[in-house]
Amino acid sequence: MKIVALTSCAGGIAHTYMAAEALQKAARAAGDQIKVEIQGTMGIENELSQEEIEGADLVIWVADIAVMRAERFQSQKVIEAIPRDAIADAKAVLEKAKQEAGLA
Amino acid sequence: MAQYGLRISEVIQPETIDLDLRGIKDKDELIHYLIGLLFRAGKVRSEEEFLQAVHEREAMGPTYMEHSIAIPHGKSDAVLQAGVAFGRSFEGIWYETEHGGGLAKLIFLLAIPDQMSPDEYVAVLARLARLLVHEEFREELYASATYEDVIDAVAQGESLLEDS
Numbered sequence: 001m002k003i004v005a006l007t008s009c010a011g012g013i014a015h016t017y018m019a020a021e022a023l024q025k026a027a028r029a030a031g032d033q034i035k036v037e038i039q040g041t042m043g044i045e046n047e048l049s050q051e052e053i054e055g056a057d058l059v060i061w062v063a064d065i066a067v068m069r070a071e072r073f074q075s076q077k078v079i080e081a082i083p084r085d086a087i088a089d090a091k092a093v094l095e096k097a098k099q100e101a102g103l104a
Numbered sequence: 105m106a107q108y109g110l111r112i113s114e115v116i117q118p119e120t121i122d123l124d125l126r127g128i129k130d131k132d133e134l135i136h137y138l139i140g141l142l143f144r145a146g147k148v149r150s151e152e153e154f155l156q157a158v159h160e161r162e163a164m165g166p167t168y169m170e171h172s173i174a175i176p177h178g179k180s181d182a183v184l185q186a187g188v189a190f191g192r193s194f195e196g197i198w199y200e201t202e203h204g205g206g207l208a209k210l211i212f213l214l215a216i217p218d219q220m221s222p223d224e225y226v227a228v229l230a231r232l233a234r235l236l237v238h239e240e241f242r243e244e245l246y247a248s249a250t251y252e253d254v255i256d257a258v259a260q261g262e263s264l265l266e267d268s
Contacts, residue, residue, distance in 0.1 A: 010165040013226055014175050014233040021234040021265070041226050084203065087237065088170040 001032045001103065003094070004048050004056040008039035008063035009083045016040040019062050019086040026090035039068050048072070060097050062086045077101060112232055113258045116188045118251040119145045125193040131208075134197050135176055138189040138213040147187030147215050154182045154215060166201030168208060173236050174199045177214035179225060186220060186228070189213040190254065192245065210236070210245055231265075238264045 005023050009015035020036040027034035035052060038045040050072055053059060059076045061067055062083050079097040086093045098104035120141045128134050135158060139151050148154040157178030161167070167176045189212070196207030212232060216225045235241050241264060244257035 011161075011167075013229050014167065014169060015165075017230040018169060018233045018237050021237040025237060040230075042223055084170060 001057045001098075002055060003027055003032050003034040003058045003060065004037070004052055005034060005060040005062060006037040006039055006048065006067065007083060007086070008061075008065055008067060010065050013041055015083040015087065019083040019090075022087050022090035023060075023062065023094070026094050029091070030094060032094070039063070044068060058097060058101050058103060060093075062093070112188060112228065112235075113255045115186050115228070116190055116251075116254065116258070117145055120147070120187055120189040121251050121254060122190075123192045123248060123250075123254075125191045125197065125211075128193070128197055131197065131199050131205075134191065134199070134208070134211060135213065138176075138191055138211065141189045141191075142187050142213070142215050145187065147185050148180075148183050150182045154178055154180050156180070157182065158213070162201075166203050166205070168199045168201045168203075168206050169233065169236065170206070171236070171239075171242060172196060172207055172209035173242075174208040174211045175214065175229065175233060175236075176211070177216060177229060179216040179218060179220070181218035183215045183217040186217055187215040188232075189215075192248075194246075210242065231262075234265055235261045240264060 007016045007019040016038055020038050023036055024034055037048045053072055060079045062081045064082050079100050081093045128137055139154055142148045143151045157180035158176050161178050168174045191211045193209050196209045199205045199208035241261040248254045
């Protein structure tokens with residue numbers, strides 16, 4: 001499955017990156033493709049293109065603050081999660097997101 | 105990912121590591137103790153001033169990171185040279201945050217000089233944070249007996265990073 005995600009947190013640093021790393025690790029373990037955009041103190045890193053967003057089977061926002069450039073996601077159903085949960089158990093967050101999206 | 109100007113293994117020094125924290129009863133004592141290590145290693149000019157920077161950062165959001173990890177940090181002109189203090193506590197030290205906190209067993213305190221560019225600063229923190237997601241890396245840290253073991257774990261851990 002093709003997954004796109006973005007991570008963002010209030011501090012803009014540690015949780016954002018940890019959540020991104022954890023999601024990548026869990027997705028890889030599950031045999032999924034994933035690209036994670038990081039919205040942190042340095043702005044947007046690893047930015048998702050409109051094509052990537054529209055071509056994804058599953059779109060997840062892992063954020064506890066407002067998402068930047070949210071209009072890119074208008075045409076997609078977005079599943080939301082919080083960074084702390086993704087860090088604690090990214091596998092469970094992905095599984096839950098798949099269920100919510102009707103993919104599991 | 106971007107190039108990292110500053111490597112974690114270069115900023116952790118033998119005198120800024122304590123692999124067996126004892127007699128520390130709470131988060132305040134913990135941060136105080138780790139700042140003391142940085143001060144004695146010549147990384148910070150003033151313990152009080154740096155403590156203030158750490159508190160300011162704590163007020164912005166929790167630095168307890170799940171999996172018994174805490175990454176308090178501060179950017180201040182009281183920091184003479186970038187440094188990382190690493191403390192390990194097998195029984196854990198209660199680390200209070202606005203989300204309830206947790207028992208911290210692996211604690212990294214980062215001291216960031218004021219004049220360091222934001223990108224460099226974030227890159228160091230981000231790299232450490234990403235490393236700590238990996239259970240294999242955390243296990244190496246728990247198994248480390250010496251400073252060299254910790255440095256080896258950090259160096260080897262870099263190969264675990266998803267994007268590297």
